[in-house]
Amino acid sequence: MSSQADPSRPRSLESVANWDLEADVVIVGYGGAGACSAIEATRAGAEVLILEAAGGGGGCTAMSGGHLYLGGGTRPQKAVGLEDTAEDMYRYLMAGDDGPDQAKSRVYADESVAHFEWLVELGVPFTDAIWEERHTLQPDDACLIWSGNEKAYPFNQVARPAARGHKVAREGEAGAELWVHLSAAVEASGARIECDTPARALVVDSDGRVVGVIASQQGRELAVCARRGVVLSSGGFIMNRDMLRNHIPSIHQRLEHVEQHGNPHDQGVGIRMGAGAGAAAIRMGEYFITVPWYPPASLTYGILVNARGQRFVNEDCYHGRVAGAAFEQPEGKVYLIADDSCFGWPEMGFELAATEGSVEELERALELPATTLQHTLSVYNQHAARGEDPLFHKHPNWLKPLDQAPFAALDCSLGRAPYIAFTLGGLRTLPSGETLTEQGSAIPGLFAAGANASGITRSAGTYCSGQSVGDATFFGRRAGRSAAASAPWR
Ligand SMILES: Cc1cc2nc3c(=O)[nH]c(=O)nc-3n(C[C@H](O)[C@H](O)[C@H](O)COP(=O)(O)OP(=O)(O)OC[C@H]3O[C@@H](n4cnc5c(N)ncnc54)[C@H](O)[C@@H]3O)c2cc1C
Incomplete structure (x- = not known):
């Protein structure tokens, strides 16, 4: 089969002369969602076959920082004295105006502690320590970090804040350590793994039931029968320019800068x-984006302004929420304004746009419209002196007048600063992993999880570090269990 074959065109069962491989549950993609799906499906007694396009498993899960967004009173949260409940976590997940998935958020919050324990039973290590300082990824092996907007407005109005970013115990990036334990559990489960075997299309019967997968291996087409179900867990689409053009033109048009x-x-x-078999693809225009402008945390005392010299976000938000807002600013121009008391160099790839002895000179050097930055800073400073930010509600802990020369502007503009993105949209699924049509009916035999599905990760404005790997592993398990429990079609 040609590698150009359109995956959105399913094959008919009649077109399959014979099956080359067969299993109860066939899993497409061996990353976090696929591995957890395989572990649970084999535990439920199913014969499992995993098809993986790459030479080995892991996908983005193994490349990741190893953060999982978990809470409700996990062992590390309790150990460091953090109070958290499933209800607070649920309320936090439901905050924002981007249409959170109520059913998924509910079950994710309610079963988050159990998911943590499940990972621990697999041997995934977590320390009982917290990294309190504002950071994108704790550099040591401390487990907990404030990995979202919990302490920032408006999220702090709806739920008691708690640190819920749980990093696997390893210094720096820890996704590889997570993968060591997930893959060991899959190998011990007896699931069969076929690497270098990309899935190309689904096979459906005349009633629309998904009955198998067409894959290719060493240039040969394989027909793979899935007696009970197929789990799609092959990740997102950030590398597909055509899909970006169709679904996220704002990223596609600026790919040279992202x-x-x-x-x-x-x-x-x-x-x-999945879409070719009738599943709805939803939130396809949503993405995660970041420009990691902190640490140092002291920069949070600064203000972010656009090409009009105006603020547009409370700077104490998570870097992804800030980047999502920055990405939308006119001309893509954004500067972080700091005074001498709070300036510091971000860890990665930022340049100084200007440094001057007065705000007026800085405004001129940045070619901002006359008096705009001066006015913004004057209003900000007046309120900051009283511990207030009536415009954006930055927390008083991060408010102090910026009045100590020299003044600096770090360039956070598109094309100047390191913007990084991946996609969040995917197939519409129930918390069970069953895929749904536009009309809301389940497609027999078809399940999806991880970045293949639209989950608790919703938009740049509400994303938190750890939500993707958390979602992939949590809902991957559920999809595997559901597929294993489906009645076989033969
Ligand atoms: C550098 C980096 C750091 C990140 N850090 C974090 C973090 O700390 N916390 C967090 O929550 N999120 C993080 N993310 C995002 C997160 O890693 C992913 O969203 C998540 O791991 C997706 O899991 P998944 O199982 O859906 O996909 P993956 O883990 O990517 O697995 C998908 C697998 O499917 C395979 N595949 C693709 N197409 C086919 C096909 N046609 N047939 C068969 N197999 C196929 C791929 O090769 C891959 O192995 C990070 C992402 C990156 C890139």
Whole structure:
């Protein structure tokens, strides 16, 4: 079969002369969602076959920082004295105006502690320590970090804040350590793994039931029968320019300035296969984006302004929420204004746009419209002196007048600063992993999880570090269990 074959065109059962491989549950993609799906499906007694496009498993999960967004009173949260409940976590997940998935958020919050324990039972290590300082990824092996907007407005109005970013115990990036334990559990489960075997299309019967997968291996087409179900877990589509053009033109048009955060197989094949079989693809225009402008945390005392010299966000938000807002600013121009008391160099790739002895000179050097930055800073400073930010509600802990010369502007503009993005849209699923049509009916035999599905990760404005790997592992398990429990079609 040609590698150009359209994955959105399913094959008919009649067109399959014979099956080359067969299993109860066939899993497409061996990353976090696929591995957890395989572990649970084999535990439920199913014979499992995993098809993986790359030479080995892991996908983005193994490349990741190893953050999982978990809470409700996990062991590390309790150990460091953090109070958290499933209800607070649920309320937090439901905050924002981007249409959170109520059913998924509910079950994710309610079963988050159990999911943590499940990972621990697999051998995934977590320390009982917290990294309190505002950071993108704790550099040591401390487990907990404030990885979202919990302490920032408006989220702090709806739920008691708690640190819920749980990093696997390893210094720096820890996704590889997570993968060591997930893959060991899959190998011990007896699931069969076929690497270098990309899935190309689904096979459906005349009633629309998904009955198998067409894959290719060493240039040969394989027909793979899935007696009970197919789980699509082959990741997102940040590497697919055509899909970006169709679904996220704002990223596509600015790709030269945005790093595509993913692996080469993030081509959206699973999403297209599922959509071709009738599943709705939803939130396809949503993405995660970041420009990691902190640490140092002291920069949070600064203000972010656009090409009009105006603020547009409370700067104490998570870097992804800030980047989402920055990405939308006119001309893509954004500056972080700091005074001598709070300036520091971000860890990665930022340049100084200007440094001057007065705000007026800085405004001129940045070519901002006359008096705009001066006015913004004057209003900000007046309120900051009283511990207030009536415009954006930055927390008083991060408010102090910026009045100590010299003044500096770090360039956070598109094309100048390191913007990084991946996709969040995917197939519409129930918390069980069953895929749904536009009309809301389940497609028999078809399940999806991880970045193949639209989950608790919703938009740049509400994303938190750890939500993707958390979602992939949590809902991957559920999809595997559901597929294993489906009645076989033969
Ligand atoms: C550098 C980096 C750091 C990140 N850090 C974090 C973090 O700390 N916390 C967090 O929550 N999120 C993080 N993310 C995002 C997160 O890693 C992913 O969203 C998540 O791991 C997706 O899991 P998944 O199982 O859906 O996909 P993946 O883990 O990517 O697995 C998908 C697998 O499917 C395979 N595949 C693709 N197409 C096919 C096909 N046609 N047939 C068969 N197999 C196929 C791929 O090769 C891959 O192995 C990070 C992302 C990157 C790139």
